[in-house]
Amino acid sequence: MNNAKQIRRDLISRVAKLLEERTLVEKIDRLPLEMRPRNQKAIRCCCHKERAVLKYRTMALLGFNTTDETDELMPLSEYAKQAEKRTRDQYTPVQLTVVDEACSSCVRNNYIVSNLCRACVARPCMYACKKDAITVTDKAFIDQDKCVNCGMCKEACPFHAIIYQPIPCEESCPVGAIKRNENGIEYIDDSKCIYCGKCMVACPFGAIMEKSFLVEIINSIKEGKKVVAMVAPALAGQFQVGMGQMMAAIKQLGFYDVVEVAKGANETTENEAKEFIERMEEGEPFMTTSCCPAWVNLVNKHMPEMKPFVSDTPSPMVYTARSVKAAMPEAITVFVAPCVGKRSEVYRTPEVDYVVSFEEIGSWLMARNIDVMKCEAAEIDTTINSDGRRFAYSNGVTMSVKNYVENPEVIKDIVISGLDKAAIRTLKGYVKSCPGNFVEVMSCPGGCVNGCDVIANPRVATRQVDNFAKSMESGENK
């Protein structure tokens, strides 16, 4: 937990409350003022700056990118009006937005001379610098215009006086999609972004927001439409209650029905196993999973040579949405997701209407004052094979497929748990020679339980998901 996250959750909860009261347009302009009253001690420079940041963060919660702004004077109420009229064909594929007002424009160059500098006689830093960027008076000084971030000075200093200060968002991005513009403000290059959400988690200023569907979802419920929540398997570990209680709490938010995506995961398992066997019979060297959207985005945007090896089987979310729509064509399907990646998948999936994140669900429950612990457990679908519930953590998909095939010994699995630069290099190598034949890829280390929008500690959540899966296997209906 951190302050930036708390502010975001507070904000989501307040927006949800206004939507629930149907007073969004009337009251939204007051929201930044209420959250940052004039007399309160500010964390940033002043309350006005904080209110401006809150305004742009709210814009994202209303489903806009900060770059959608054409007139700085346009109030939130105007955006709220537009959001309430928005239709699906007006969506844009960009799901992450940098709140430029909040971006602190971190250091321009990563190497900084600290006050440990002794201004020594030898001046090894000066001699090490090939760009003549360093001068020494009472302390070494790096000319920002000349510095090329090579780090030679840091290596040369015997006092360890030169430090490397990372830029958290850039450092966390595995594909180099986030960069500073000429004003030092970060921007995300959508042609490179894979929507893994790592920058959003990394930014200590909370400057990166994902676009939300809260307006559409809550308004659809208020209009009496049949809105169905499809919950990702990782949800089972998010609150310290059983899945039955968790699903009951979500239903209390006004959803017509709440279904487990673990059911769709069963279909994914079945089809992916069949696909795997077919591919192996055709002599293909290996196949990778396709349920993690950030992985699929990575292949599409950065690794086209991998494309033939990625499974064509739709994700559990897609199968679940298809069965919901088949049974009830008028249903509005909402995927309850652990990450921003799923927002990008939904953009290309007509069966799923909206996404709401775990964090948004938690904040919305908070706005409605629904105590999850006091909810009476809903009935759990006992027809689901519990292996589907294990899609929530790394190795789960592999385990399910192995349990499904008759001769699991033919599966030589490799599990990639977390997409960073090293993992991407490894995966690129697999195209030429792969040491296994079944590659499971999860963008988040540990799997969906560690998604960018989770509430619970991933370790605790993994245990809880597993216990839930086991209890359902042994028939204890929890």
Add this chain to the structure above:
Amino acid sequence: MIKYKVDMKIEVKICMGTACYVMGGSELATLSEYLTPEQLKYVDIKGEPCINACFDQKEQRPPFVHVGEVLISEANINKVKEEIERQITELSL
């Protein structure tokens, strides 16, 4: 060697109400991992349904935790641990 009144147990009640949980209480689930085996002998950690602290304490913010009689707001592992240590020292003879 410090001796404790062994019959005294400090009750640690972590509010698991939705507001407390979402605003950071979820991380307190691992509290026991941060306490020494010796400290664990003197505490009784429990998750409780909403203790209504957010309604009673308008000025303070969630998550809330009771350590014995002391109410901690904006609780995190460190704050709770410190309070437990303080109370154990008080209990010691």
